[in-house]
Amino acid sequence: MPRLLKILLRSIIIIFVLLNVIVAFHAYKFTHFYNNGEITVKKKEEKTGWDNAKEMFFGINAEKKRNDVTTDSTFKTVYLQTKDSLKLEAWYIAADSSKGTVLLFHGHGGNKSGVIKEAESFNKMGYNTLLLDFRAHGNSEGNTCTIGFNETEDIKLAYDHIKNKGEKNIVLWGISMGASTIAKAVKDYQLEPQKVILEMPFGTIKGAVRGRLKIMGLPAEPIGTLLTFWGGTEHGFWAFGMKPQEFASAIKCPVLLQWGKNDPRVSQSEEEILFKNISNTNKKFVIYETAGHESLCKKETAKWEAEVAAFLK
Numbered sequence: 001m002p003r004l005l006k007i008l009l010r011s012i013i014i015i016f017v018l019l020n021v022i023v024a025f026h027a028y029k030f031t032h033f034y035n036n037g038e039i040t041v042k043k044k045e046e047k048t049g050w051d052n053a054k055e056m057f058f059g060i061n062a063e064k065k066r067n068d069v070t071t072d073s074t075f076k077t078v079y080l081q082t083k084d085s086l087k088l089e090a091w092y093i094a095a096d097s098s099k100g101t102v103l104l105f106h107g108h109g110g111n112k113s114g115v116i117k118e119a120e121s122f123n124k125m126g127y128n129t130l131l132l133d134f135r136a137h138g139n140s141e142g143n144t145c146t147i148g149f150n151e152t153e154d155i156k157l158a159y160d161h162i163k164n165k166g167e168k169n170i171v172l173w174g175i176s177m178g179a180s181t182i183a184k185a186v187k188d189y190q191l192e193p194q195k196v197i198l199e200m201p202f203g204t205i206k207g208a209v210r211g212r213l214k215i216m217g218l219p220a221e222p223i224g225t226l227l228t229f230w231g232g233t234e235h236g237f238w239a240f241g242m243k244p245q246e247f248a249s250a251i252k253c254p255v256l257l258q259w260g261k262n263d264p265r266v267s268q269s270e271e272e273i274l275f276k277n278i279s280n281t282n283k284k285f286v287i288y289e290t291a292g293h294e295s296l297c298k299k300e301t302a303k304w305e306a307e308v309a310a311f312l313k
Contacts, residue, residue, distance in 0.1 A: 020226060022057055027230035029059030030212075031145050033109070033136045036063055067113040067138050080157040082135065082142075088154055089139040090132040090161075093123055099312075100169025100194065101128040101162050105155060105178030108147060111138030115175065118297045121305055125312060127171065132158045134178075147205055148181035148244070149237050155185035159193070171312070173197040176266075176293065180208075180244040183274075187250035197256045197308065199296055200263055203245035203270030205231070211265030211293075245274040254282040256311040260291030260299070284311065 039061050042051060071077075076092040091112055102122045104115045112131035119129040134151050135142035145151070155172070162170055172193045174182045179201035185191060202208035209231070210224040232239025248255075255278050259271045268287075275285045286307050291299040 019222075020230070023223060023226040024230045024234070025057070026059040027227050028234055029061060030227070031147065031231055031235060032143055033062050033064045033145060034143065036066060039063060062109065064137060065109060065111050065114075067111050067133070069113040069116050078130070078161065080132075080154075080161060082153055082157065086135050086141040088133060088135060088141070088157065090130055090158060091119075093119060093129045093131075095123045095126050095128050097126050098128050099126040100171060101130060101165075101167045102171040102173050103155070103158050103162060104129060104131045105158075105172075105174040105181060106132075106134065106137070107176030107178055108145065109137070110176075113138070115295075117295060118173065118175075121297060121308070122173075125309055127312070128167075130158055130162055134181075144235060146235050146237065147208065147231070147239075147242065148177050148184055149232075149235075149239070149242055151177070151181045152185040152188050155181055156189045156191070159185075159189075159191055169194050171195045171197065173199075174201070175199040175295070176201065177208075183244040183247040183251065184242070187247040190250075193253055195254050195256070195312065196251055197258070197311065198274075199258045200260060200266050200293055201244050201257075201271075201274060202266050203243065203274055205239045205242040207267070207270055208265065211267075215264045245270060245277060248274045248277045249279055251278055252280055254280055254311070256284050256286065256307065258286045258288065258296055258304075258307070260288045260293065260296060262290065262292040265293045 041063055074093055078090040078092050080088045080090065082088065104119055106112060106115050112133050115131055119131050122129050132154060133140040134154050136145045159170065170193045172182050179198040182196060182198060183201060206224060206228045209227045210220040213220050213224055228239045257271060257275050259266065275283065288296050288300050288303065297304045
């Protein structure tokens with residue numbers, strides 16, 4: 001083999017190895033949330049050139065987002081325990097005249113405070129609500145997030161808690177990762193909610209990763225494939241098999257699927273595939289013209305309340 005070709009081949013191997021090392025660090029940081037106070041989180045204007053360089057090569061450190069809602073006597077704090085002994089925190093809020101109970105599940109990096117607006121709307125419609133902090137989020141224990149793979153157990157625990165209270169009309173609502181996790185939880189545990197509301201669920205983990213890279217201005221490939229691989233490998237599961245758009249076929253009850261037209265992370269084609277795979281013919285896909293990857297309830301309140309109220313009748 002010519003010397004030049006050997007040098008070229010060696011350089012390609014070195015670059016490939018370095019790229020994988022960098023991506024592995026980023027995958028870990030994307031799926032790891034530090035407890036409050038464990039790390040120093042600097043504002044953008046406080047970061048030095050060295051801080052930015054470290055984040056470029058080793059990923060961004062992220063703290064659990066604190067719950068910032070001031071609770072009162074109408075909130076009942078509920079604790080659930082996973083099979084690996086993580087304590088999860090939830091809020092139960094009773095409605096004045098209950099028509100059922102809505103379980104609310106937030107997105108990646110969020111917490112139950114972030115879906116309080118939706119909970120308040122459901123309460124006004126006459127539904128009790130249970131808002132859960134997923135593992136590694138908010139006030140729940142744990143530091144590892146598997147983007148919906150292990151979080152299915154969290155949904156099962158919340159579902160069983162409400163079912164064991166004697167509730168017959170259980171509605172599952174989720175946004176982003178929360179919505180995608182609902183699809184997997186229904187499939188894995190054969191859950192039987194009366195209705196399901198999914199807002200901007202990602203079709204696959206790989207699609208979610210590509211969407212995140214897009215808003216960061218980074219190339220989707222090969223980084224998207226490598227991040228997906230390392231994100232799953234580091235936590236012991238095959239991330240390429242996490243496909244909520246396929247899991248949706250297990251949902252047998254009526255489904256309301258909602259999505260913002262300006263969503264930079266989840267594409268309309270992803271939602272259309274997921275919608276098509278829902279086996280129940282009692283389903284509706286609603287598009288919000290001015291919304292992105294955000295709370296549809298906050299962005300287009302009147303439309304959201306009208307669509308949800310009509311669906312729940």
